[in-house]
Amino acid sequence: MHENAFRFYGGMSIEIVYDQDRLLAVSENAGDLIMTVEFTKYQQTRKFKVYLCRKSDPESKGKIEQVVKYVKNNFAKNRTFDNLLDWQESSMSWLKRTGNYKVHHNIKKRPVEVFALEKPHLQPVSGTYIFEDILGTSITRTINKDNVIRFDGNRYSVPRGTYRKGAPNIAYVETDTEYLYIRLQQNGQPLAKHKIAQGSGAVISEPSHREREQPKRDLLIQQIKEMLTDKQAASWLIEILSDQYPRHIVDQLKVVQSVILKHPSFIDEALSEMKRLRLTSANDLRDIAITLEIHSRKKHKETGIANEKYKELVAPERREDIYFSVLQGGANQ
Structure with missing residues (x-):
């Protein structure tokens, strides 16, 4: 995906903004980021800076979610295609006539014109780099405004404040024979643990999830x-x-x-x-x-x-009159 983007744009930016993903980041490590081995190799090869968005922090993600929403609703919605090549050709045509050509409502400029000014500042990219396929399958659910997720016809609570306006609000769920585990990252610590409810239409809530946290x-x-x-x-x-x-x-x-x-x-x-x-x-x-x-x-x-070394040494013991004689001799002198 990186290589395709660099070829399409004709270069690479100095800094790239990322949302948190298990393919990229292992831990924020209090600001000293720990990235995955595969991504670290790629980043060191391409030599770009990484700006990692914080969990559930819409302010650090800008308007990118609106861009994705715009593409989905204006181009992808209700569109049919026979193969990926047909889809790619249709998307490129849409970008030329609408996506990149239409005047932006806020900045009153066409994206294609703004990009023409920014393109000379992109860094050149030489050679190619192939990522290893490390994608895995996962089950995700949307976190609703009332801080619950839906699973098998029931609703399960997550801690107050988990839902963030403008954020992806995606949770990873995993089950065993008895419990449902909810995580914000696929390999992260469980955000919530609930006993799986029987039937449907139930709301399973943990009392602590409703408490307000101190700053x-x-x-x-x-x-x-x-x-x-x-x-x-x-x-x-x-x-x-x-x-x-x-x-x-x-x-x-x-x-x-x-x-x-x-x-x-x-x-x-x-x-x-x-x-x-x-x-x-x-x-x-x-x-x-x-x-x-x-x-x-x-x-x-x-x-x-x-x-x-000195534990075997024993101090010699002397009679008391020896010390008296020494002291008397010293007094006479």
């Missing part, structure tokens, strides 16, 4: 400030993380909180070292704390080995 960001900031003894350093850390990771600040704060709980004896030194080295990620703080703890263990172990 996570403010709560985490308050907890971290209370956990750190150096309040000035705590304020510096929160400020630097907020500036560096505005879209992933909650994830970064969670990493900081985890480091404090796992390495309480080394957190102050790790924070001081992070500030000295001018690092800006909670993952750096975690790595420093782990390193300090490892070095501390090695040092303790080496001290123990050194003391073992």
Whole structure:
């Protein structure tokens, strides 16, 4: 798909925006993205920047969903075709006469004219690259406005706020003999778990899904400030993380909180070292704390080995009158 797009556009943009997909991203990792091995190889070969949209965040996705909706309703809806080649030819004709030629309502310009101005800024693409076929099958359901999904004639709840206006609002569902599991990512952690209902027309809801959450960001900031003894350093850390990771600040704060709980004896030194080295990620703080703890263990172990060398030595014992005579001699002098 990438290669076809690059050939069609006649080049490649410096940065490409992606919605989250299991073929691309393994984890947001609090802003330090971890991508799949296959996509990382491709990205490093083509050397473009990746902008990964956050989960259920319509503001980061722009108007792309409206573009897809426009193509579906204006071109694809009620259109018949015999084969993919016929479909491709029809779509190209539609783009020339309508999709790219019609004046856009908001910008009052034709897309084909705007693209002509932007095309010279595209990066050249040389050679070809073949992706491995790693697509798998999955069952998806739409998340409705009332934060429920429909499955086998029944409705199952998901946590409050899962539905986002303008977002894809797609959930992956999986069942075993007794339970239904709902995920936002196909290989992600279950968002909800329900016992499968018998019959149809039932609404299966978890009470906790209706509760309002406290603002996570403010709560985490308050907890971290209370956990750190150096309040000035705590304020510096929160400020630097907020500036560096505005879209992933909650994830970064969670990493900081985890480091404090796992390495309480080394957190102050790790924070001081992070500030000295001018690092800006909670993952750096975690790595420093782990390193300090490892070095501390090695040092303790080496001290123990050194003391073992003298364990066979026994201090000689002397009679008390010997010490008295020495002291008296010293007094006479």
